[in-house]
Amino acid sequence: MQAGKVYLVGAGPGAPDLLTVRGLRVLRRADVLVYDRLVDRRLLDEAPRRALRIFAGKMSGHHSREQEEINALLIDQARRGRRVVRLKGGDPFVFGRGAEEALALARAGIAVEVVPGVSAAVAVPASAGIPLTHRGLSSAFAVVTGHEDAGKAGPRVDWARLATAVDTLVVLMAAGNLPRIIHQLLTHGRSPETPIALIRCGTTRDEETVTGTLGDILERAGGLRPPVTAVIGDVVTLRDSLGHSGQGLAGDDMLRSGRRAGRGVYDRVQRRAAWGRGPATTSPSSISGRSTWR
Numbered sequence: 001m002q003a004g005k006v007y008l009v010g011a012g013p014g015a016p017d018l019l020t021v022r023g024l025r026v027l028r029r030a031d032v033l034v035y036d037r038l039v040d041r042r043l044l045d046e047a048p049r050r051a052l053r054i055f056a057g058k059m060s061g062h063h064s065r066e067q068e069e070i071n072a073l074l075i076d077q078a079r080r081g082r083r084v085v086r087l088k089g090g091d092p093f094v095f096g097r098g099a100e101e102a103l104a105l106a107r108a109g110i111a112v113e114v115v116p117g118v119s120a121a122v123a124v125p126a127s128a129g130i131p132l133t134h135r136g137l138s139s140a141f142a143v144v145t146g147h148e149d150a151g152k153a154g155p156r157v158d159w160a161r162l163a164t165a166v167d168t169l170v171v172l173m174a175a176g177n178l179p180r181i182i183h184q185l186l187t188h189g190r191s192p193e194t195p196i197a198l199i200r201c202g203t204t205r206d207e208e209t210v211t212g213t214l215g216d217i218l219e220r221a222g223g224l225r226p227p228v229t230a231v232i233g234d235v236v237t238l239r240d241s242l243g244h245s246g247q248g249l250a251g252d253d254m255l256r257s258g259r260r261a262g263r264g265v266y267d268r269v270q271r272r273a274a275w276g277r278g279p280a281t282t283s284p285s286s287i288s289g290r291s292t293w294r
Contacts, residue, residue, distance in 0.1 A: 001079075001080070001081045002081055003078055003079050003081065003109070003110060003111070004031070004077070004078040004079070004080065004081045004082040004083050004084060004110075004111075005078060005083055005084070005110070005111040005112070005113065006074050006077075006078050006084045006085075006086060006101075006105050006110055006111070006112045006113075007026045007030075007083070007084065007085045007086065007112075007113050007114075007115055008086045008088065008092040008098045008101060008102060008112065008113070008114045008115065009023045009026055009027065009085055009086065009087050009088065009092070009115040009117065010023065010088060010089075010090055010091040010092050010096075010115060010116055010117015010118065010119075011023065011035075011036075011038075011039045011040070011043060011087050011088060011089050011090070011117055012089070012090065012117050012118040012123070012203075013089070013090055013118055013119065013120035013123035013124050013127075013202060013203045014038070014040065014089070014120070014124075014201060014202055014203040014204040015040070015203040015204055016040040016042045016043050018118050018123065018203060019043060019117070020115065020116070020117065020118070022115050023115045023117065024046060026085055026115055027043065027046050027047055027085055027087065028046055028047065028048065029048075029083055030047045030048065030051045030083055030084070030085040031048075031050075031051055031052070031077075031082035031083045031084065032051060032052045032054065032077045032082050032083070032084045032085070033047045033051050033052070033053045033054065033084075033085050033087060034054045034056050034070070034073065034074065034077075034084065034085070034086045034087065035053070035054070035055060035056065035057070035086075035087040035088075036056060036057050036087065036088050036089050036096075037055075037057025037089075038057075038089035038227060039087050039088070039089055040204075043087065047085070052077075054073065056070050056073070067097060067100060070101065071100070071101055071104035071105075074086060074101060074104070074105060074110070075104065075105060075108045075110055078105070078110045078111075079108075079110070086098075086101060088117070089117075089120070090117055090118070090119045090120045090121070090172075091116055091117040091118070091119040092114055092115075092116070092117065093114065093116075094119045094121060094143070094172075095145045095172055095173070098114065102114065119143075120172060120202060120203075120229055121143040121170050121172060121229075122170075123202070123203055124199050124202030124203060124229040125170065125197075125199065125202075125229070125231045127199075127202050127203040127207060128197060128199045128202060128207065128209045128231075128239065128244065129238075129239040129242050129243075129244025130197055130231050130235055130236055130238065130239050131235055131238060132168050132170065132231070132235060133167075133168070133235070134235050134238060137167065137233075137234045137235050137238070138167035138168045138233055138234065138235045139167060140166040140167055140168070141166055141167065141168035141169070141170060141233075142162060142165070142166045142168075142169055142170070143170045143171075143172065144157050144162065144169065144170070144171055144172070145157070145171070145172055145173055146171045146172060146173045146174035146175070146176065146177050146178070146181055146230070147173040147176055147177060159181075159184035159185065159187075159188055160184075160188045163184065163185045163187075163188035163189050163190050164188070164189045164190060167233050167234070167235075168231065168232065168233035168234075168235050169185075169230075169231070169232040169233060170229065170230070170231055170232075171229070171230040171232070172229055173226070173227065173228075174198065174228045174229060174230035175198075175200075175224060175225065175226040175227070175228040176226065178198075178217075178218065178221075178228075178230065179218060181230070182214050182217070182218065185214060185232070186214060186215075190214060190232075191214070192213060192214050192215030193213050193214070193215065194213060194214045194232060194233065194234075195211065195212075195213060195232070195233065195234060195235075195236035195237050196211070196212060196213060196214055196217050196230060196231065196232045196236060197209055197210070197211045197230070197231045197236045197239065198210045198211075198217065198221050198224055198228050198229075198230050199228065199229045199230075199231070200224055200225065200226075200227065200228050201227060202227075202229055208224070209239075210224060211236060211239065214232070
């Protein structure tokens with residue numbers, strides 16, 4: 001039997017309509033779908049009905065499957081000749097252990113393709129009205145994880161160097177260790193007056209943003225539950241100036257309009273293209289009336 005192939009697909013930062021066109025095309029051809037906890041459940045409906053769906057989500061302190069088990073699962077399903085889609089939140093290679101899975105697959109002789117996704121590191125701040133760079137305020141930014149592997153042998157985030165090395169810091173998975181992160185930043189030179197925004201469930205209809213400073217954010221944001229992205233730096237102050245209301249998310253509007261419009265010509269053409277039966281072309285007017293979510 002000829003071995004199948006594994007696609008490591010980034011599902012995007014939260015809103016289902018931020019999945020890329022290529023990601024959607026691959027998802028609609030899946031024989032097996034292995035998905036993470038933060039993947040919007042509406043995306044599961046885009047896989048064929050016959051596709052096997054396997055949950056492999058993780059959260060702090062509780063893993064439905066250990067990483068080694070997930071690696072073995074992907075290898076086993078591919079060796080059965082199946083097209084396996086590993087659907088991960090954000091981008092597979094940004095704190096998603098996608099490289100670990102790709103290496104395991106390569107060592108097992110399994111073909112693997114990475115389908116990049118829209119990373120929460122840039123999309124979530126943008127959704128909350130915060131640019132990561134802005135002339136005169138920020139010419140560099142860094143992305144770090146707020147939740148490191150406790151068993152990691154090497155050094156953890158070097159806060160002593162990072163605290164003042166860049167204008168803007170983005171911390172993914174920030175909720176659990178936020179007091180420690182703030183303490184490290186203040187200890188190593190960041191001012192307590194530095195603006196900070198905490199964004200929960202960014203890009204989704206449940207998006208919630210709390211702003212403050214490193215000196216008072218813990219008091220302001222008590223009880224904010226994961227997933228939380230933190231943005232630290234002067235760019236946070238632009239949120240009010242840009243007139244961001246935090247309401248009327250475009251993704252929700254698109255989902256509603258898509259349901260009203262029904263499945264259109266664009267959708268049918270894309271399905272044919274996904275199976276190699278025709279070109280993926282249509283007019284822009286067809287795109288606007290397309291319904292992706294069933």
